[in-house]
Amino acid sequence: MIKKVIDVKNPGKTAEKILAAARMVFAEKGYSGAHVDEIAVRAGVNKATLYYQIGDKDTLYANVIHQVLGNTAQNIAASVAKVDHPEEKLKAYIKYIADAVDTNPEWTPIMMREMAADGAHLPRVVIEDIVAVLTILIGILDEGIKKRIFIEVPPFLIHMMIVGTILFYKKAVPIKDRQSWLPAEIKVHDRNLKSNLGEEVAKLVLKAIKR
Amino acid sequence: MIKKVIDVKNPGKTAEKILAAARMVFAEKGYSGAHVDEIAVRAGVNKATLYYQIGDKDTLYANVIHQVLGNTAQNIAASVAKVDHPEEKLKAYIKYIADAVDTNPEWTPIMMREMAADGAHLPRVVIEDIVAVLTILIGILDEGIKKRIFIEVPPFLIHMMIVGTILFYKKAVPIKDRQSWLPAEIKVHDRNLKSNLGEEVAKLVLKAIKR
DNA sequence: TCATAATATTTAAACGTATAGTTAAACCGA
DNA sequence: TCGGTTTAACTATACGTTTAAATATTATGA
Numbered sequence: 001m002i003k004k005v006i007d008v009k010n011p012g013k014t015a016e017k018i019l020a021a022a023r024m025v026f027a028e029k030g031y032s033g034a035h036v037d038e039i040a041v042r043a044g045v046n047k048a049t050l051y052y053q054i055g056d057k058d059t060l061y062a063n064v065i066h067q068v069l070g071n072t073a074q075n076i077a078a079s080v081a082k083v084d085h086p087e088e089k090l091k092a093y094i095k096y097i098a099d100a101v102d103t104n105p106e107w108t109p110i111m112m113r114e115m116a117a118d119g120a121h122l123p124r125v126v127i128e129d130i131v132a133v134l135t136i137l138i139g140i141l142d143e144g145i146k147k148r149i150f151i152e153v154p155p156f157l158i159h160m161m162i163v164g165t166i167l168f169y170k171k172a173v174p175i176k177d178r179q180s181w182l183p184a185e186i187k188v189h190d191r192n193l194k195s196n197l198g199e200e201v202a203k204l205v206l207k208a209i210k211r
Numbered sequence: 212m213i214k215k216v217i218d219v220k221n222p223g224k225t226a227e228k229i230l231a232a233a234r235m236v237f238a239e240k241g242y243s244g245a246h247v248d249e250i251a252v253r254a255g256v257n258k259a260t261l262y263y264q265i266g267d268k269d270t271l272y273a274n275v276i277h278q279v280l281g282n283t284a285q286n287i288a289a290s291v292a293k294v295d296h297p298e299e300k301l302k303a304y305i306k307y308i309a310d311a312v313d314t315n316p317e318w319t320p321i322m323m324r325e326m327a328a329d330g331a332h333l334p335r336v337v338i339e340d341i342v343a344v345l346t347i348l349i350g351i352l353d354e355g356i357k358k359r360i361f362i363e364v365p366p367f368l369i370h371m372m373i374v375g376t377i378l379f380y381k382k383a384v385p386i387k388d389r390q391s392w393l394p395a396e397i398k399v400h401d402r403n404l405k406s407n408l409g410e411e412v413a414k415l416v417l418k419a420i421k422r
Numbered sequence: 423t424c425a426t427a428a429t430a431t432t433t434a435a436a437c438g439t440a441t442a443g444t445t446a447a448a449c450c451g452a
Numbered sequence: 453t454c455g456g457t458t459t460a461a462c463t464a465t466a467c468g469t470t471t472a473a474a475t476a477t478t479a480t481g482a
């Protein structure tokens with residue numbers, strides 16, 4: 001009975017299952033902490049299948065990185081282009097990044113570990129993507145400065161401020177919340193900004209750079 | 212000839228040499244990327260010495276973490292107490308953190324990786340230290356709000372903004388500088404804020420939260 | 423439509439190296 | 453000589469990678 005069926009229905013493409021599992025495991029454990037065996041198990045395939053479909057661990061990681069970090073620039077550009085005023089553009093920029101981090105939770109740990117490792121594994125294409133994002137920001141800031149809306153600020157620092165704040169906050173909150181013994185002072189602040197982190201950060205950054 | 216002498220003179224305490232080497236290697240490679248053998252080699256001792264002096268890899272890492280991240284609060288408190296106005300206090304707070312990161316380069320990668328791993332290895336004592344630091348910030352902000360110098364802001368977010376900005380910037384600059392192919396637009400900005408990053412960040416944060 | 427050949431994909435098992443951790447003996451200053 | 457300290461050699465296992473056989477899928481020809 002029960003022909004065999006069970007789980008899979010249409011398999012959803014083996015390679016994709018592997019990539020998805022790899023994304024999770026690399027995000028949780030980092031490159032050296034992630035074991036090929038575990039990725040294979042979580043993907044529900046044999047280890048050799050993984051090698052057949054994708055290749056060795058390095059290749060696998062490069063794929064994950066590209067999948068997670070790549071192709072952000074186009075989306076940001078589109079998001080920013082929808083509005084006109086520099087102030088609105090910057091809001092869109094920040095909001096987009098905050099939302100992307102929400103949608104793509106693996107982003108944060110992978111990025112943090114890459115930075116910790118001095119970007120040792122970052123493929124060129126990802127760096128190009130980051131540069132493209134930065135270029136958008138520079139455009140916004142330049143326009144704002146020209147129109148005398150913004151003061152002059154170092155764009156690279158502003159970018160790091162935006163990204164650093166969002167990523168650190170996102171990762172730090174769960175750690176904080178896990179501490180049951182915290183003094184009330186700490187707990188009492190910071191109520192409900194989980195959902196609108198992007199807006200809160202945008203508010204602060206805008207206030208910081210507006211003339 | 213050459214009796215054997217060479218380096219050591221008084222050994223500088225074996226355990227300390229090991230800790231120093233471990234700090235470097237863990238910072239460079241992360242927990243699973245760091246190998247006990249390499250730590251022993253860099254410390255110039257045999258692996259068994261390391262086990263005799265300190266213990267297994269976990270113990271070693273816990274020691275490093277505590278050594279690197281612990282005992283910051285007292286210093287910050289002292290630094291902040293030296294000035295009076297909340298604005299000056301906040302400046303001192305930020306400046307202290309920026310300077311500490313400069314003095315202690317291992318701080319950044321270790322902290323980033325710990326956050327990426329959801330603080331899995333963070334010993335209680337380190338979290339207590341971070342809480343103590345946060346408490347100082349809350350004090351500064353509360354005073355500033357009471358004196359109507361600052362607007363109301365979520366302190367935890369502000370802390371993450373300060374730390375996130377500083378750490379991300381510090382780690383991102385070398386990665387950026389390594390890219391020889393960058394478009395001039397990117398390179399041209401951000402001149403000389405290497406040394407006074409703390410001040411620059413303080414300026415931005417203060418502008419963001421001042422009434 | 424079916425049988426069979428060719429190809430693509432998956433799998434269990436094995437291999438070799440790297441690595442965390444152990445141990446017993448040598449070393450060395452008091 | 454005695455105790456703390458260091459050493460090289462060793463063990464067991466974990467892990468990335470490969471192999472060859474099994475199975476599934478597609479193509480071909482009557």
